[in-house]
Amino acid sequence: MSYLAHSARPDQNIPAQEYGEHVIKTRRRAQENAASAGCYAPKYARLLEAVAALAGEFHDMGKLDDDNQAVLGGRVTAKKLPVQHVDAGVAHLLSKGTLWHQYAAFVSYAHHIGLQSVAKEMNKGESFLRDEKTASLTKERLPQYLARHCQGIAELKLVGTENAALLKSQLFLRMALSCMVDADHGDTARHYGKAPQCSLHELRPMERLKVLDRYVGTLASDAEDDRVKGLQSVYTACRNADTAPSLYACDSPVGTGKTTAVMAHLLKAAHDKGLRRVFVVLPYTNIISQSVDVYRKALVLDGENPEEAVVAHHHRAEFSSPDARQFTALWQAPIVVTTAVQFFETIANNQPAALRKLHNLAGSAVFIDEAHAALPASLWPQAWRWIREVAEEWGCHFVFGSGSLTRFWELPDFVAPPEKLPELVLGEIRSRLIANEKQRVVYERKPDAINVTELIAWLRELPGPRLLIVNTVQSAAVIAKAIQDANGNKKVEHLSTALMPVDRERTLARVKERLLRHEEQPNSEDLADWTLVATSCVEAGVDLSFRTGLRESASLVSLIQVGGRVNRRQKYDCAEVWTFTLQEADMLRLHPGFKDSSKVLETMFAEGRVTPDDCKEALRREICLSGVKDKIRDCEAAMDFPEVRSLFRVIDAKTYTVVVGEAIKQRLKNWEKVHWGEIQKHSVQIWGYRIESLKIPQFSQYPDLYEWNLAYDDFLGYMAGVLTVEEFVSGKLTVI
Numbered sequence: 001m002s003y004l005a006h007s008a009r010p011d012q013n014i015p016a017q018e019y020g021e022h023v024i025k026t027r028r029r030a031q032e033n034a035a036s037a038g039c040y041a042p043k044y045a046r047l048l049e050a051v052a053a054l055a056g057e058f059h060d061m062g063k064l065d066d067d068n069q070a071v072l073g074g075r076v077t078a079k080k081l082p083v084q085h086v087d088a089g090v091a092h093l094l095s096k097g098t099l100w101h102q103y104a105a106f107v108s109y110a111h112h113i114g115l116q117s118v119a120k121e122m123n124k125g126e127s128f129l130r131d132e133k134t135a136s137l138t139k140e141r142l143p144q145y146l147a148r149h150c151q152g153i154a155e156l157k158l159v160g161t162e163n164a165a166l167l168k169s170q171l172f173l174r175m176a177l178s179c180m181v182d183a184d185h186g187d188t189a190r191h192y193g194k195a196p197q198c199s200l201h202e203l204r205p206m207e208r209l210k211v212l213d214r215y216v217g218t219l220a221s222d223a224e225d226d227r228v229k230g231l232q233s234v235y236t237a238c239r240n241a242d243t244a245p246s247l248y249a250c251d252s253p254v255g256t257g258k259t260t261a262v263m264a265h266l267l268k269a270a271h272d273k274g275l276r277r278v279f280v281v282l283p284y285t286n287i288i289s290q291s292v293d294v295y296r297k298a299l300v301l302d303g304e305n306p307e308e309a310v311v312a313h314h315h316r317a318e319f320s321s322p323d324a325r326q327f328t329a330l331w332q333a334p335i336v337v338t339t340a341v342q343f344f345e346t347i348a349n350n351q352p353a354a355l356r357k358l359h360n361l362a363g364s365a366v367f368i369d370e371a372h373a374a375l376p377a378s379l380w381p382q383a384w385r386w387i388r389e390v391a392e393e394w395g396c397h398f399v400f401g402s403g404s405l406t407r408f409w410e411l412p413d414f415v416a417p418p419e420k421l422p423e424l425v426l427g428e429i430r431s432r433l434i435a436n437e438k439q440r441v442v443y444e445r446k447p448d449a450i451n452v453t454e455l456i457a458w459l460r461e462l463p464g465p466r467l468l469i470v471n472t473v474q475s476a477a478v479i480a481k482a483i484q485d486a487n488g489n490k491k492v493e494h495l496s497t498a499l500m501p502v503d504r505e506r507t508l509a510r511v512k513e514r515l516l517r518h519e520e521q522p523n524s525e526d527l528a529d530w531t532l533v534a535t536s537c538v539e540a541g542v543d544l545s546f547r548t549g550l551r552e553s554a555s556l557v558s559l560i561q562v563g564g565r566v567n568r569r570q571k572y573d574c575a576e577v578w579t580f581t582l583q584e585a586d587m588l589r590l591h592p593g594f595k596d597s598s599k600v601l602e603t604m605f606a607e608g609r610v611t612p613d614d615c616k617e618a619l620r621r622e623i624c625l626s627g628v629k630d631k632i633r634d635c636e637a638a639m640d641f642p643e644v645r646s647l648f649r650v651i652d653a654k655t656y657t658v659v660v661g662e663a664i665k666q667r668l669k670n671w672e673k674v675h676w677g678e679i680q681k682h683s684v685q686i687w688g689y690r691i692e693s694l695k696i697p698q699f700s701q702y703p704d705l706y707e708w709n710l711a712y713d714d715f716l717g718y719m720a721g722v723l724t725v726e727e728f729v730s731g732k733l734t735v736i
Contacts, residue, residue, distance in 0.1 A: 040395025
């Protein structure tokens, strides 16, 4: 008799999938995933293969129940399977009694609900089964399930695992679940014709390094003489640095080519250590667009598709439902450029859809760029422990970089004991570059809070072009709209995550063009008198150079980073960068997360300590104010995976993917194949509370994927709809 794993879809001409086919392919792919990751983790390699393969083989065994087969075969109609299908495989694995079977049981148990708290599950007794009734039913029918399972599935031969003992490693269990779930989701998507379509490229680090050398050579020949020396010295220092240690720091001022210099070091490290991919981790999406553009010009080999060789992972692209899994980003490319939110929250996660890509991190060279902005201070202690483990146990190589690098690893509040990392850019070169920095900008503070009207009046007094950065998406939209209403479109640009990535890219290109025209005609008042209103998405790493900078009060390091977007090429003797506070009025929204850092910034100004070298002290004071307690460490040690995920949130509130592009929305509704990259480019990330208050609908076919149904334009983005709703609520607008 033939048994089924997945039901047919007659409306899409998709047949049912046989149980044996799905299990064999899931087991094989899980073992292959584990073998690839295990190459870089010799301590765990054999155990990882055994756990992933066993979990893959037995994860669906409960589907062999007669009642479940009736639903899968279409003889009975039901929204879900009547018998919980996970518990049978878990019970069988636990009955074996070995340590590695227990880990496989825990992973199999997690393949839908995620990794749970080990202590809470163990308190249930001898098994993880949900209740006495389920446990009794499973025990009674288990021999029948096992007999059916073995009809067409040969026993897996495991070598060298009989005496396996696992050191206490929570990361191991996340990796094992990643290997298994990727196999399960991947095979299901393949059967339903929804597997992501892409060609996998190898890293080939030395070939890419030669291409990068040529690219940097052409840049140096086009640069100004005084900048050429800085660019060349930083590139040469990074390219020629030793690669033996697994952790490095790279502190180099703005405009000195860290994007390409650190990449040269990473490629050399990948060659020396046999690594398989490179990650570039950035705090803001706009830096991703800029960096990806550079890397696709500088690293792509002949015959490669640039979008597959260098992949941009902007925002959340993790979907648990079978139909939406095709939109998942999997970190399979040789060069992955992603956000700090995605990178660190993936490591911290317990959910299958999020962890699915984690095993691809093993054996990677990783650049944490603009490290000062990657994480809130309270998360760095645990993040550092994970980084240490990934580097030491899973074969990774890390570089931490910034134009104003805050060496948190030297603070006892963060790391015990504090550490010193080797530097890619040595002291003599850095000192020369820092000396030039001190002549470029001066930092000022406006003492009194101001409203929108006062802010616009102040802007008219300051030389342009001006960069104005505020702390919330709504404040940016309110201010940009007010400037537009008062002065017209030519006086303002707006850039925030309220815009789809495609519109952000167009806006950023237009901003760069306006700045270039001003550089060519610096005496033209028409070309100078305008303001870019933005959020922190352009605070760091973006190659922009304004005449004046303004930053709503946040941290000292944020203010210093804004200075990197002002007088970048030293066209002026000195330029001003201001910090200020806003009044919470006129629909402006203040960000509570900057309360402590703003207090510290005020004291640093009072003491006259507003330089890049003061950022570490400012961070130390922020820690003291926040009273950081390392609760995450305790939960991680206790293997309480859900609580770790809950506590380790780079962004406090959950966001959801909301598709804005009309053409993409229609294709999704028509069940057409859409690449996850297209979803990313034509969608926005919106807070859950806004989803609820605005009643944004989901796509009926794709749970957790939403459809924007309010106003949107390429100036304010989705805030065009939000502000209209808020004006109605406040009574400023009425329906006629």
